[in-house]
Amino acid sequence: MTTLVLHHQACFRHEPGPGHPESPQRLHVVLGALQQPEFAQLAWREAPPGTREQVLLVHHAEYVDAIADAAPRGGLVALDGGDTLMSAGSWEAVMRCVGAACAGVDAVVTGEAGNVFCATRPCGHHAEPDRAMGFCIFNQAAIAAVHALDRHGLERVAVIDFDVHHGNGTQAAFFDRPELFYGSSHQSPLYPGTGAAHETGVSGNIVNLPLPPGCGTEVFRARMTNELLPALRRFAPELIIVSAGFDAHRCDPLADMNLEDDDFGWITREVMAIADDLCGGRIVSILEGGYSAAGLAGGCAAHVRALMQH
């Protein structure tokens, strides 16, 4: 079974402006890393455009309309102070992110691919049902999870998020839905300030693992092993979606955790072991954050290298 990478050139054309950390260059780094010879066995496909119906699985119609209306013909429009901006190419970029995530679910549920990596941007996990936030406009990981329930009739879907920031948007979308599980490791305190351990959702379906600034491999692996991974296994997902951010890497300029490249390989292998036991190995991984070229290239390569060993 192959590992499929979904991507689209439109994802380069979301341009939040000079000096913005969530730059098109990030995607050049990721795609460059995956062009190395060891990744020659990856299958590649262009992401289809997402549909309004898919976006509405998570986001409110008024919000979707407001984003469509806000998209500029030129220049930049700010949605969330100075953090989240739209350029002329942003609408198509975010719709390709949604389309990639849903097509990734389709591919693993139908057995066309063993697992999937969506090499898309911008990231999505801060986007709440009615609000853009933290570089994120639509929440493609949350949308993909609900798509798996609605389109394919799955009964339990989990999102595991190892981005260094808490995915407040995914948590908000899942909080009252016991059929959806959200597990997040993240630095605390840090933006956006949510993700305390006592935020547990309607049925214990939210598991937050706040980690102290400065921590690294040992603390990350121990707490994942003792807390988050057992909770994921107990939930017994039929599909696992990964919000794969690489900003907990020691090189990242926006946070203060100290993970090494191979920590991203390790967590990937741990999640894969659970997916192998419980859901036929079905994993759809979606790029979230990661703002140093070295951390993004090394972490992402370790992650996809692991995905290919299934």
Ligand SMILES: [Zn+2]
């Ligand atoms: Zn992040």
